Amino acid sequence: MLGYSQFIEAEQEYQKVKKSRNHIFWYQLYKGPSSIKKLAEHLGESAVYEMYHGGHSASIHGTRVMHGLYNKPAEGMTEFVQIRYGRDTREVTKEALTFSFSIYNLYLQNRIPEKRKEFIDLYLLLRDDYLSI
Incomplete structure (x- = not known):
């Protein structure tokens, strides 16, 4: 190819x-650019980079794996806990949707502006559910 x-x-x-x-x-x-950070700076999206990278870097790069992997509930006992937590699901889902909506909107604005009205109508239909996440 x-x-x-x-x-x-x-x-x-x-x-x-x-x-x-x-x-x-x-x-x-x-x-x-030589890095994602420099790409974000070049695109004027440093704040987005800092928000996503800062908040999720440890999970993405695996450096958070050992933190909280085991507990000592009592002397002579060890308790292993799960690595991934459901507590992050809502936050990650909302961030992914926010990012997706933004990217899709920018794409339509720059590539097919005549379809933006349809996107806005769809967003307004989903908005209440999206905000309740």
Whole structure:
């Protein structure tokens, strides 16, 4: 597939960037930013980055796994607890929906503005349920 004419330039860019990095992310191609944080800064979305990264970094990168993995309820006893908690489900769901609504709205605004009215109507239909999460 990468041999197709429409992908040759992208494959060459990938190979060029691959020489200087162990891990390559799409945003690093064509002299793009070196990190997600720098990408967010470039896009003027530093606040969104800080909100999501700061709040979920430990879970995403697995550094929170050992915290709270076991308790000592009494002398000589050990109690293992679950790694993931349901308490975060509502917060994560609402953040995912908020982010999805924002991205979808931006896409429509920039690519198919004539469909934005339909999106707004759908959002208004779902709004009360969304806000009650």
